[in-house]
Amino acid sequence: MTRLVLVLGDQLSLGLSALAQADKADDVIVMAEVADEAAYVPHHPKKIALILSAMRKFAARLESEGWTVAYTRLDHPDNAGSIPGELLRRAAEVGASEVLVTTPGEWRLINVLSDCPLQVQFLADDRFVATRADFEGWAEGRKQLRMEFFYREMRRKTGLMMEGDKPAGGKWNYDAENRKSPPKDLRPPEPPKFEPDAITSEVLELVEARFSGNFGRLRPFWFATDAEQAEAALDHFIDHALPNFGDYQDAMLSGQRFLFHAVISPCLNIGLLDPLTVCQRVQAAWKAGHVPINAAEGFIRQIIGWREFVRGIYFLEGPDYVNRNALGHDRALPALYWGGETRMNCLSEAVEQTRDEAYAHHIQRLMVTGNFALLAGIDPHQVHEWYLAVYADAFEWVEAPNTVGMSQFADGGVVGSKPYVSSGAYINRMSDYCKSCAYSVTAKTGEGACPFNLLYWHFLERHRDRFKDNPRMGNMYRTWDRMDDGKRATIVKEAQIFLDRMSDGALV
Ligand code: FAD
Ligand code: DLZ
Numbered sequence: 001m002t003r004l005v006l007v008l009g010d011q012l013s014l015g016l017s018a019l020a021q022a023d024k025a026d027d028v029i030v031m032a033e034v035a036d037e038a039a040y041v042p043h044h045p046k047k048i049a050l051i052l053s054a055m056r057k058f059a060a061r062l063e064s065e066g067w068t069v070a071y072t073r074l075d076h077p078d079n080a081g082s083i084p085g086e087l088l089r090r091a092a093e094v095g096a097s098e099v100l101v102t103t104p105g106e107w108r109l110i111n112v113l114s115d116c117p118l119q120v121q122f123l124a125d126d127r128f129v130a131t132r133a134d135f136e137g138w139a140e141g142r143k144q145l146r147m148e149f150f151y152r153e154m155r156r157k158t159g160l161m162m163e164g165d166k167p168a169g170g171k172w173n174y175d176a177e178n179r180k181s182p183p184k185d186l187r188p189p190e191p192p193k194f195e196p197d198a199i200t201s202e203v204l205e206l207v208e209a210r211f212s213g214n215f216g217r218l219r220p221f222w223f224a225t226d227a228e229q230a231e232a233a234l235d236h237f238i239d240h241a242l243p244n245f246g247d248y249q250d251a252m253l254s255g256q257r258f259l260f261h262a263v264i265s266p267c268l269n270i271g272l273l274d275p276l277t278v279c280q281r282v283q284a285a286w287k288a289g290h291v292p293i294n295a296a297e298g299f300i301r302q303i304i305g306w307r308e309f310v311r312g313i314y315f316l317e318g319p320d321y322v323n324r325n326a327l328g329h330d331r332a333l334p335a336l337y338w339g340g341e342t343r344m345n346c347l348s349e350a351v352e353q354t355r356d357e358a359y360a361h362h363i364q365r366l367m368v369t370g371n372f373a374l375l376a377g378i379d380p381h382q383v384h385e386w387y388l389a390v391y392a393d394a395f396e397w398v399e400a401p402n403t404v405g406m407s408q409f410a411d412g413g414v415v416g417s418k419p420y421v422s423s424g425a426y427i428n429r430m431s432d433y434c435k436s437c438a439y440s441v442t443a444k445t446g447e448g449a450c451p452f453n454l455l456y457w458h459f460l461e462r463h464r465d466r467f468k469d470n471p472r473m474g475n476m477y478r479t480w481d482r483m484d485d486g487k488r489a490t491i492v493k494e495a496q497i498f499l500d501r502m503s504d505g506a507l508v
């Protein structure tokens, strides 16, 4: 009996569990470009183009390997507009009643498929190092879930950077050697840029016609859209950027949008690269003496540590996770996040780069756009929807724990033990943004004082009851409490004036 095998836009891996369980001779693969998936947030046009182009190329690859693929294009007149709608249409066409699917990376789609009147069989997504059961087992009975301890388990499980049962080089973590301030003359390599081929060019025209109202520049479009290009991007990263990855991991420089980052998260998240293979390649480069241990370990930690950890949290915490708001923040996301004018150069740089590239690196996301939203008390759900929309690598299983948890502390401390907040001093140390800013990073109050300086203390004061006894925040409160009353009152008043002006739509 023919079954349908659903392959979603972020499941473009030949080793996918649904394909491994399917029968090439009898089953029909369903792939569909649908309006519903393009509409749950206003995705960046580059993200939509990446997914549609990669889906079309993957479908062609499957056909060339002998699979029967029922592929629906976005502009096809019979397109049902949703994933279950397309499944029902195809089921009627081929006389199928059963569907095989690798479990989607989003509760929304899991629920939609569970409610579909066909018989849907969910298979584990085994493109990760830890299964959901592994993570649940690790988490059980622990008061606090900390990435570092989970990461060590993943090192043991994979054998990556291990010498027997000991960490390579004697330490689990080489971060003390990372995070240098960037020198002025730093010259990072550019990531490789892939010229759109015929398939991608056709998709670009479609996206231009349908989604030009969404925030973000479609062209130039240069992302890798198939496994071969993704492999070439990885090779380039390992050869040219990885050796300096650790040193300048937290640096931010105007005009240097990628620094020594890999820019492979879109490929990893849609299935064009396998995370374990990527880590093995990085380990091999270290073993061959091409990269220092702090770079290799730091990079592998991001993938088998953070990436696996946040996925575990997303599924452990359940569908309501994206609605958490532990700090009760309710200010509307200001227009500057959608490209509205701002005098704050750090935000202007991060948002402009996001608009152009559908990419910003971790510290821009965490310590510029995320830090500001948290300090300003923006509604975390609006912040979550913004991150889910604007980055090419954004899928809820990875985006939500990073945004709702790590960046906005809206989960009350599940992902992180303290909020990631900083004044302008941190941004000034790690970037050159402050040099060209209308505000002064050294001014703490008064005309032209850096808004991060005001909002930082305002945040601590607003949330004193929650954070005053947090051992990792004691120093912050001691510094604040040592200031004289007059200065503290001025800071709180000026911060409030700033927030009111911003919410009134004034140029800030
Ligand atoms: P590199 O800096 O070169 O790191 C290598 C790889 O490690 C990345 O490709 C990624 O797969 C992995 N990685 C690094 N940090 C994390 C992390 N915190 N969580 C998960 N994986 C990580 N990452 C996404 O893939 N999708 C998202 O939607 C996403 N949203 C984020 C939202 C916020 C508020 C923050 C603070 C971080 C978010 N991240 C997200 C994590 C991180 O910023 C990106 O993975 C990284 O910037 C991708 O660029 P890169 O490939 O150049 O990464
Ligand atoms: C993000 C996205 C978009 C924009 N379009 C499609 C699509 O047309 N068809 C499809 O199968 N998947 C798409 N996706 C990816 C899904 O939204 C993704 O599979 C879920 O968010 C689960 O991670």
Ligand code: SF4
Binding pocket: 343, 344, 345, 346, 347, 423, 424, 425, 427, 428, 433, 434, 435, 437, 438, 439, 440, 441, 450, 451, 452
């Ligand atoms: Fe950002 Fe403040 Fe520096 Fe301006 S001075 S770039 S607002 S941190």
